[in-house]
Amino acid sequence: MRRKPIERHQTLREKILETIREAILKGALKPGEKVAEPELAERFGISRTPIREAFRQLESEGYLSVIPRKGAVVASLSERDVEEFYAIKSILEGYAARIAAERLSERDLERLETINNNLEKLARDGDVKNFFRVHNEFHELFIRAAGNDKLLELINQLVLKFNRLRMASLSLPGRMEISVREHHKIIEAFRAQDGARADELVSKTAAIGGQVLIQSMAQEQGLKVEKSVLQRAVDV
Missing domain, CATH: 1.10.10.10 (Winged helix-like DNA-binding domain superfamily/Winged helix DNA-binding domain)
Known part of the structure; x- marks a missing residue:
């Protein structure tokens, strides 16, 4: 009762x-x-x-x-807010990916594949809210695998404070599909235990996310993003 x-x-x-x-x-x-x-x-x-x-x-x-x-x-958001957040995020998550590349088990890799397959379906459905939730699971898995509790705590505090920016970035046209492709490349680097490549991919894709969001903020209603900017994420 x-x-x-x-x-x-x-x-x-x-x-x-x-x-x-x-x-x-x-x-x-x-x-x-x-x-x-x-x-x-x-x-x-x-x-x-x-x-x-x-x-x-x-x-x-x-x-x-x-x-x-x-x-x-x-709350008001500025380009500086976006730049600073994604700069820190790219460094911290890139470092986590570098360490995780040597620690992820086969079961972890299979789980990453499953999560990304789910993300692909959600992207097709245009389900941003659930995509955002499952996207967090993907990143948390490899960050936890790095085995650094302080690093995990720092990243969690950072991304919680800037959930609005992350949701806004994923809501942009084509961004969810690009995120799925980025994850495929990251998983390949993990399977190869290539920490440097994993670091590079995670860092660059975070930076691209920030650049795309800044461009969208500069345009009317934040709805139009030049394909050239999005294409850079695919080419990473």
């Missing part, structure tokens, strides 16, 4: 998170715009407590900034 309120609370919280994330990614909520607690409370028929909890999580993911006496507003 006591479990039902908890389960309902969690479900509503997830709905709030999804609603705000999608509104920000689709441009319905603009940078600097206030996200009103009363409107959400009325829409979902709940108190403001779960809404504030959702706001805290969204702040940790880079979607919102919670300002004292003003409330939650959509």
Whole structure:
């Protein structure tokens, strides 16, 4: 009897998170715009407590900034934010891939293949949300295989804070398909136990993701990306 309120609370919280994330990614909520607690409370028929909890999580993911006496507003993103995030991500994940290349078991490699096959299906379906979730599984597997707990902790903290950037990058036209191709090359490097190649691929593909996102930010509504920029990811 006591479990039902908890389960309902969690479900509503997830709905709030999804609603705000999608509104920000689709441009319905603009940078600097206030996200009103009363409107959400009325829409979902709940108190403001779960809404504030959702706001805290969204702040940790880079979607919102919670300002004292003003409330939650959509966080602004700059080209510098993108450049700095992807520069650090490329270094840390590239290093993890270099170490993992000598440590991944055959079972790990088969799991990476399975995950990437799932990603290919999700890309065909245009399912960005589930692609994002499964994409995280791919990267976490080889990062964990590196066997460096501090490195894993650093990467997890970094990517959590910039989930918004990563989701925005994967949402761009053609980006999911390119990610699948990138993963195929990375798996090949892992099978060859070529740490230098794995490092190069992971680092370059992270950098390309940042470049594509910066270009999309510079164009109207962030919907059009030149094929030449995307093609560079395929040619890595």
